[in-house]
Amino acid sequence: MANPLTPAQAPQTSEKTKQPKPGKTARIHTVSQRIVEIVSDSGEGAQTAGQLFGSVCAKAGNGVWTVEIIPAEIEPPSRSRAGASGNRIRFSSQKTRNMGDKADVVVAFNDQVVYGRIDDEAMGPGTILIIDRKWRNHADENIRKAYIESLEDFEKRGYDVREVPIEAETLRFTENPQRGKNMWALGLLCALFSRDIEHARTQVRAKFKRKAKVKGRADAIIETNLKLLDSGYEFGLDFFDERYEIPAVPWKEPRVVMDGNAAIALGTVAAGIEVCSMYPITPATSATHYLAAMFHKAGGFIHQAEDEIAAIGFAIGASYAGKTPITITSGPGIALKTEFIGLAVMAEIPLVIVDVQRGGPATGLPTKVEQGDLLAALYGQPGDAPKVVMAASSIGECFHFVITARKIAESLRMPVIVLTDANLATGQSDFPLPQFDEDWLSPPIDQSPWEEGVSPYAWDPETGVSRRPIPGQPGGMHVLTGLAHDENSRVAYESKINQQGMRMRSRKVAAFASTLKPPKIYGDEEGDLLVVGWGATRGTIEEAVDRLRADDEKASAVHLRFLSPMEPGLKDIFSRFKKVITVEVNYSDDLDDPFINEENRRYGQLARLLRSQTLVDIDCWTRVPGKPLAPGLVEEALRKKLAVMKGEE
Amino acid sequence: MYGLKLDWMETPEAPYYTLEDYTGPEARWCPGCGDFAVLTAAQRLCRDEQLAPEKTVFVSGIGCSSRFPHYMKTYGFHGLHGRALPVACGIRARRPDLNIFVATGDGDCCSIGSAHWIHAVRYNMRMVVMMFDNNVYGLTKNQTSPTSPEGLRTYTHPRGAPIEGMDPLQVSLAVRGVSFIAQTVDFNPQHLLATLTAAYHHPGFAFVRILQRCPHYTPRAFAPLQENPSMMSLLVHPDGIDGGESMTRLFPNRIEHDPSDLRGARVIAEAEQGIPVGLLYKNDSVPRYDHASASGLSATREDRVKLLEQQLDWFRI
Numbered sequence: 001m002a003n004p005l006t007p008a009q010a011p012q013t014s015e016k017t018k019q020p021k022p023g024k025t026a027r028i029h030t031v032s033q034r035i036v037e038i039v040s041d042s043g044e045g046a047q048t049a050g051q052l053f054g055s056v057c058a059k060a061g062n063g064v065w066t067v068e069i070i071p072a073e074i075e076p077p078s079r080s081r082a083g084a085s086g087n088r089i090r091f092s093s094q095k096t097r098n099m100g101d102k103a104d105v106v107v108a109f110n111d112q113v114v115y116g117r118i119d120d121e122a123m124g125p126g127t128i129l130i131i132d133r134k135w136r137n138h139a140d141e142n143i144r145k146a147y148i149e150s151l152e153d154f155e156k157r158g159y160d161v162r163e164v165p166i167e168a169e170t171l172r173f174t175e176n177p178q179r180g181k182n183m184w185a186l187g188l189l190c191a192l193f194s195r196d197i198e199h200a201r202t203q204v205r206a207k208f209k210r211k212a213k214v215k216g217r218a219d220a221i222i223e224t225n226l227k228l229l230d231s232g233y234e235f236g237l238d239f240f241d242e243r244y245e246i247p248a249v250p251w252k253e254p255r256v257v258m259d260g261n262a263a264i265a266l267g268t269v270a271a272g273i274e275v276c277s278m279y280p281i282t283p284a285t286s287a288t289h290y291l292a293a294m295f296h297k298a299g300g301f302i303h304q305a306e307d308e309i310a311a312i313g314f315a316i317g318a319s320y321a322g323k324t325p326i327t328i329t330s331g332p333g334i335a336l337k338t339e340f341i342g343l344a345v346m347a348e349i350p351l352v353i354v355d356v357q358r359g360g361p362a363t364g365l366p367t368k369v370e371q372g373d374l375l376a377a378l379y380g381q382p383g384d385a386p387k388v389v390m391a392a393s394s395i396g397e398c399f400h401f402v403i404t405a406r407k408i409a410e411s412l413r414m415p416v417i418v419l420t421d422a423n424l425a426t427g428q429s430d431f432p433l434p435q436f437d438e439d440w441l442s443p444p445i446d447q448s449p450w451e452e453g454v455s456p457y458a459w460d461p462e463t464g465v466s467r468r469p470i471p472g473q474p475g476g477m478h479v480l481t482g483l484a485h486d487e488n489s490r491v492a493y494e495s496k497i498n499q500q501g502m503r504m505r506s507r508k509v510a511a512f513a514s515t516l517k518p519p520k521i522y523g524d525e526e527g528d529l530l531v532v533g534w535g536a537t538r539g540t541i542e543e544a545v546d547r548l549r550a551d552d553e554k555a556s557a558v559h560l561r562f563l564s565p566m567e568p569g570l571k572d573i574f575s576r577f578k579k580v581i582t583v584e585v586n587y588s589d590d591l592d593d594p595f596i597n598e599e600n601r602r603y604g605q606l607a608r609l610l611r612s613q614t615l616v617d618i619d620c621w622t623r624v625p626g627k628p629l630a631p632g633l634v635e636e637a638l639r640k641k642l643a644v645m646k647g648e649e
Numbered sequence: 650m651y652g653l654k655l656d657w658m659e660t661p662e663a664p665y666y667t668l669e670d671y672t673g674p675e676a677r678w679c680p681g682c683g684d685f686a687v688l689t690a691a692q693r694l695c696r697d698e699q700l701a702p703e704k705t706v707f708v709s710g711i712g713c714s715s716r717f718p719h720y721m722k723t724y725g726f727h728g729l730h731g732r733a734l735p736v737a738c739g740i741r742a743r744r745p746d747l748n749i750f751v752a753t754g755d756g757d758c759c760s761i762g763s764a765h766w767i768h769a770v771r772y773n774m775r776m777v778v779m780m781f782d783n784n785v786y787g788l789t790k791n792q793t794s795p796t797s798p799e800g801l802r803t804y805t806h807p808r809g810a811p812i813e814g815m816d817p818l819q820v821s822l823a824v825r826g827v828s829f830i831a832q833t834v835d836f837n838p839q840h841l842l843a844t845l846t847a848a849y850h851h852p853g854f855a856f857v858r859i860l861q862r863c864p865h866y867t868p869r870a871f872a873p874l875q876e877n878p879s880m881m882s883l884l885v886h887p888d889g890i891d892g893g894e895s896m897t898r899l900f901p902n903r904i905e906h907d908p909s910d911l912r913g914a915r916v917i918a919e920a921e922q923g924i925p926v927g928l929l930y931k932n933d934s935v936p937r938y939d940h941a942s943a944s945g946l947s948a949t950r951e952d953r954v955k956l957l958e959q960q961l962d963w964f965r966i
């Protein structure tokens with residue numbers, strides 16, 4: 001059975017006419033999905049064009065998942081592999097939850113950035129490569145030569161190369177093609193994929209209205225960009241012999257499309273949070289940029305602190321004073337916040353912490369994808385610091401998890417960490433339009449007199465939960481402390497009291513776990529191989545499992561949203577499969593590495609947790625490519641695993 | 650109800666707070682520790698100003714002096730070493746109604762918390778900071794502090810601190826945004842209380858360095874001042890700290906200093922001779938970050954829902 005999500009065979013065009021034929025009628029193929037990349041030197045706007053194209057596709061009703069292509073350096077030289085900057089957009093007639101495998105179409109502003117994509121294994125035979133032909137006539141002979149050689153190489157690699165006068169056409173409308181090629185290319189893509197050009201025009205208008213506001217030249221800028229868009233579109237209508245149509249998904253409900261950091265910011269508004277305290281760090285910062293642009297309209301305040309320690313300290317102060325805040329950061333920031341997270345656990349201070357993970361350790365891969373902070377989130381603090389840790393697997397969850405996290409933080413009186421990652425942060429996807437619920441907002445702070453005789457940590461022996469007095473409440477006066485303390489918040493070093501305090505803080509997590517349901521199994525309830533994942537890999541793992549199942553393999557998947565406490569029933573679920581394996585974007589030793597055996601192998605982070613928690617011999621397959629895992633890659637790894645299992649039988 | 654009008658009822662009188670209302674469990678500092686005097690002064694200040702205990706928060710870091718909040722009967726926050734100021738700023742952010750005091754040591758403030766100290770001065774959020782400077786790490790038992798004088802023998806520098814200590818007054822006065830810097834001594838209760846009172850009334854970040862005796866580790870640090878008050882210079886001015894005549898008489902050296910004069914304050918802080926006691930600088934019109942941070946307090950739930958729906962609409966497919 002063919003999987004509806006596998007890329008349709010790229011069309012074979014025998015006739016390679018490169019000259020536009022005015023007024024020709026193209027053949028329009030209806031296909032179920034496409035993967036498009038647009039790449040340029042950094043600063044040429046391919047990222048913007050890609051984002052807009054993603055929105056246009058979503059507006060056209062397609063399921064969308066995008067991944068930013070981020071150059072390795074901030075200002076890489078032009079025409080360099082490392083400088084490839086842009087966006088990958090996968091759009092389809094289905095829910096779309098990962099970046100897919102090889103690109104069907106790549107639009108490139110020069111030949112060198114194409115090599116960046118080749119290095120990234122983003123292209124394959126049949127990929128249509130639309131490239132600016134300007135290099136053919138470049139003044140510098142070396143560049144001309146390099147271009148011709150690259151083109152020959154591309155043909156050899158089996159790409160379907162289409163040279164297009166991107167810059168030449170752009171120059172008809174603007175003196176600075178660097179600032180216009182992207183819009184022309186966007187128009188071209190709209191033609192190739194039969195997009196409604198009005199959608200694109202709306203997006204372009206809105207984009208430049210926002211951007212140009214500061215410069216005060218909005219109208220002129222918008223006008224030029226619309227002309228470029230239209231020109232690219234019309235050129236495309238003439239140029240392509242074959243064009244595509246990707247029918248809309250018959251969505252039942254209204255939807256929104258945004259990136260994960262925007263979703264975090266909107267979730268913050270929806271949760272009734274009033275204070276966001278942060279220190280800039282990629283890839284988390286854009287969430288606070290977006291929040292900063294609008295938060296004041298809801299009375300919210302963003303504090304840019306002097307460092308991450310101060311950021312969380314400020315947040316904790318605000319929380320103590322009655323306003324559950326949010327602090328948004330990435331791995332290095334989590335490292336600095338560690339001591340304060342411990343304080344929030346110890347003194348039971350509600351707090352939402354978002355960790356938009358990037359590659360680590362140290363400064364690591366600042367802009368790239370990794371799921372490396374799971375154990376740091378759970379165990380980063382010295383001593384026992386039980387808390388709730390949850391991981392968003394989609395952009396919709398980025399929105400909803402902030403709301404959930406605030407509620408959990410307040411009802412359990414503890415910090416809650418929400419993990420997302422660099423892909424979710426900057427990638428766009430669609431999800432159902434959230435329907436506002438009054439319950440999402442935090443209640444106003446309580447300033448009524450504190451009930452007499454109730455201590456500030458009147459732990460319920462069953463659940464460990466207690467209510468907190470807030471400054472301003474008469475009769476609630478107490479001294480919150482990070483030292484071991486009794487129910488009255490009195491410093492206490494006695495063994496019994498310490499044991500009791502620890503027990504109560506741990507019990508809250510257990511009590512919360514008892515309210516969770518076992519995770520749903522994707523696929524059959526039993527079988528040969530169960531793949532377990534967490535975070536943004538969900539769509540990838542499920543697509544890989546789909547492909548295995550299409551070949552009658554008995555594979556299923558389970559995805560965990562809560563990592564602390566874990567959702568219940570895992571041991572039982574695992575017992576119904578011959579083998580359980582995690583797939584993660586963090587480092588683990590492979591069993592055939594030198595020195596490595598089952599005893600000393602360093603497992604993936606979720607695998608370690610699950611092994612210790614369930615005593616099941618859980619395997620892992622993890623990679624740290626600095627980008628999302630492609631479903632094909634996971635599929636291949638799982639097939640190998642299944643083959644080994646069969647060999648063993 | 651039943652047509653009764655209730656406006657004949659007496660409104661309950663505002664309670665009168667006595668010292669007891671601010672007195673927590675018995676303080677456990679070493680006998681002779683200067684911290685006791687500060688505690689007494691703070692409790693008297695609260696009483697004199699009739700601060701509602703539930704509206705008053707003492708925030709501290711870690712150190713002997715940071716035990717302070719435990720001995721008050723107000724709200725308190727005894728947090729992490731060096732991190733009292735970010736917490737206090739966070740408390741202030743959305744709570745203009747609270748009285749906020751910070752207790753911090755010279756290690757807490759000027760070493761591990763030094764970044765926060767400089768930025769807190771710059772933020773100028775309303776609070777009183779009592780910096781207990783005993784020239785040494787007390788709680789961890791006798792290590793060199795950033796304010797230890799060169800040559801001070803401690804367990805980390807048994808042959809004497811190798812470099813000169815920093816001057817918290819000079820550092821604070823160098824920060825743009827500074828709005829209130831005073832220095833006082835724990836052994837003159839009148840001046841101490843007068844200084845804290847002036848700090849409390851200051852509309853901004855009031856930083857008070859308290860020269861604090863540690864009988865255990867630095868018994869000689871400030872004893873010479875006590876024995877020979879002419880080593881100090883009392884800053885006097887109509888806009889300065891008024892400790893009354895009996896107090897003023899204790900200081901043979903007096904300098905006329907207008908606290909609005911920042912340059913003059915810096916010169917005094919830098920002077921080789923004469924440890925200044927009194928108000929070095931005060932400026933009520935420095936912009937306050939807590940005004941910015943509290944600017945959204947009047948927003949309503951409707952504002953929020955409107956914003957959310959507007960934004961969601963923008964992202965709508």
Ligand SMILES: Cc1ncc(C[n+]2csc(CCOP(=O)(O)OP(=O)(O)O)c2C)c(N)n1
Pocket residue numbers: 711712713714715730753754755756757758781783785786787788789794
């Ligand atoms: C992160 C961290 N580092 C070190 C310590 C140990 N420590 C506690 S108090 C202190 C210094 C106390 O000196 P100071 O701030 O001058 O206060 P004092 O005890 O003299 O009042 C140190 C180093 C700690 N609690 N936390």
